[in-house]
Amino acid sequence: MQIQQNISLLPYNTMGIDVKARHFAPFTDTDELSQLLEVQPATKPALILGGGSNILFTKDYDGLVAKNEVKGVNVVKEDKSHVYVKAGAGENWHSFVEHCLQRNLAGVENLSLIPGNVGASPMQNIGAYGVEIKDVFEELEAFHIHDKKIHLFSLNDCDFGYRESVFKRRYRDQFVILNVTYRLNKTPRFNTSYGAIEQELEHMGVQQLSIRAIANAVINIRRSKLPDPQEIGNAGSFFKNPSIPAPYYQQLQQSFPGIVGYANTDGTVKLAAGWLIEQCGWKGVRRGDAGCHAKQALVLVNYGQATGKAIYDLSEEILQSVKTKFGVTLEREVNIV
Ligand code: FAD
Ligand code: EPU
Numbered sequence: 001m002q003i004q005q006n007i008s009l010l011p012y013n014t015m016g017i018d019v020k021a022r023h024f025a026p027f028t029d030t031d032e033l034s035q036l037l038e039v040q041p042a043t044k045p046a047l048i049l050g051g052g053s054n055i056l057f058t059k060d061y062d063g064l065v066a067k068n069e070v071k072g073v074n075v076v077k078e079d080k081s082h083v084y085v086k087a088g089a090g091e092n093w094h095s096f097v098e099h100c101l102q103r104n105l106a107g108v109e110n111l112s113l114i115p116g117n118v119g120a121s122p123m124q125n126i127g128a129y130g131v132e133i134k135d136v137f138e139e140l141e142a143f144h145i146h147d148k149k150i151h152l153f154s155l156n157d158c159d160f161g162y163r164e165s166v167f168k169r170r171y172r173d174q175f176v177i178l179n180v181t182y183r184l185n186k187t188p189r190f191n192t193s194y195g196a197i198e199q200e201l202e203h204m205g206v207q208q209l210s211i212r213a214i215a216n217a218v219i220n221i222r223r224s225k226l227p228d229p230q231e232i233g234n235a236g237s238f239f240k241n242p243s244i245p246a247p248y249y250q251q252l253q254q255s256f257p258g259i260v261g262y263a264n265t266d267g268t269v270k271l272a273a274g275w276l277i278e279q280c281g282w283k284g285v286r287r288g289d290a291g292c293h294a295k296q297a298l299v300l301v302n303y304g305q306a307t308g309k310a311i312y313d314l315s316e317e318i319l320q321s322v323k324t325k326f327g328v329t330l331e332r333e334v335n336i337v
Contacts, residue, residue, distance in 0.1 A: 013052035016233030089119025106188035130194030233302030
C-alpha cells in the first residue's frame with residue numbers, strides 16, 4: 001500500500017475538476033483501510049471515494065482521499081424465489097448489473113448504466129426509472145472509522161428515502177461501506193411504467209419483454225439525454241426533485257399550467273426540477289466552461305477547464321432564480337466537497 005502526496009484528483013471525478021489531495025491511496029480490504037486511517041491526520045475526516053460520479057470538488061482536499069477498491073461478486077444464499085449476491089464496494093455498478101443480466105437475475109435492470117460503484121449505491125439509495133436500490137437491498141457491511149469494527153446494516157437500519165440514507169445524514173463520515181448484498185428475483189417482475197420505457201420498447205420493436213430488453217431500453221433513453229462523462233464532465237442530476245404540499249402545487253398550476261409534478265404517497269407532490277430550471281431560462285446556458293446541459297437542465301456540466309467553484313456558483317444562481325420564480329428551494333444532490 002502506497003500513499004501518494006499532493007496528487008491531482010482529475011482522473012477520479014466525472015465532473016473533471018482538477019484539485020489536489022494532500023494524501024491519496026487505494027485500499028482493497030479492511031487491513032489496508034485500517035492502516036491508512038492510522039496515518040490519516042485527525043484534523044480532517046478521510047474522504048472515501050468510489051467512482052467519483054456524485055462529487056463536486058470545490059477546493060483541494062487537505063486530508064486523505066481513500067479510494068475503495070474492495071472487489072468480488074459472489075452468490076451467498078439462495079431460496080425458492082431469490083438469489084442473494086454480495087458485491088464488493090469497489091465493483092463498478094453497471095458491471096454488477098450486467099453480471100445479474102447474464103445470469104437472468106432480475107431487479108436491477110431499470111438501474112442500468114448508472115455510473116459509479118457498488119459501495120456508493122446505498123449512500124443516496126440510487127434510483128432510476130421506477131426502481132431504487134432499497135427494492136433489492138438485503139444488507140451491507142461497513143467499517144466504523146472510530147471503533148474499527150465491521151457493522152452489519154439491514155434494510156431497516158439504512159433509513160432509505162429518495163436519494164437519502166442514514167450514511168448521508170446521521171452516520172455521515174463515520175462508516176466505510178465494504179460490500180452490499182442484493183436480493184435478486186429468479187422470476188422477473190417487469191417495471192415499465194416509468195417515463196419513456198414503454199415508448200422505447202415499442203420503438204425497439206420488442207415483442208417479448210425481458211430484463212435484457214428493459215435494460216437496453218433504459219440504456220437508450222439515458223444515452224439520448226444524459227451527457228457521457230467521458231465526453232463532457234458532469235455528475236448526473238445536480239439537484240434533487242423537490243416535493244411540495246399539494247395545495248401549493250395547485251396554486252402553482254394556476255400561474256404555470258405546464259408545471260410537471262407527480263403525486264407522492266404522503267400527499268405531497270414531487271416537481272420535476274429540470275422543468276423549473278428550464279423555465280428560468282437556464283437550459284443550454286454556458287458561463288465559460290461551466291454550463292447547464294442543453295438536453296437536460298437538471299445536469300450541470302464542465303466543458304473542460306471549469307473550476308468546482310464556477311460550477312458551484314452557477315448552481316447557486318440557478319437555485320436562487322428557481323426560488324424567486326416558483327418559491328421552491330432546490331436541494332443539491334451532488335456531494336459538495
Ligand atoms: P462517489 O461519487 O465516489 O461518492 C459519492 C458519495 O458517497 C461521497 O460522499 C463519497 O464519500 C461516498 N462514498 C462512496 N463510496 C463509499 C463507500 N464505499 N463507503 C462510504 N462512503 C462512500 N444517481 C442516481 O441515483 N440515479 C441516476 O439515474 C444517476 N444517473 C447519473 C448519470 C450520470 C451521467 C452521472 C455522472 C451520475 C449519475 N448518478 C445517478 C449519480 C451517481 O452515479 C450515483 O450517485 C453513484 O452511486 C455514485 O457512485 P460513485 O461510486 O461514483 O460515488
Ligand atoms: N424536464 C424538463 N426540462 C428538462 C429536464 C426535464 O422539462 O430540461 C421535465 C420533463 O417534463 C420530464 C421530467 O422533467 O418529463 C422528468 O425528466 P427526466 O425523466 O429526465 O427525469 P429527472 O426527474 O430529470 C430523475 C432522476 C435521474 C434519473 C431519472 C430517471 C433525480 C434528481 N434525478 O431525473 O437520476 O435517472 O429521473 O428515473 O431524481 C441522478 O440522480 O443523478 C439522475 C440522473
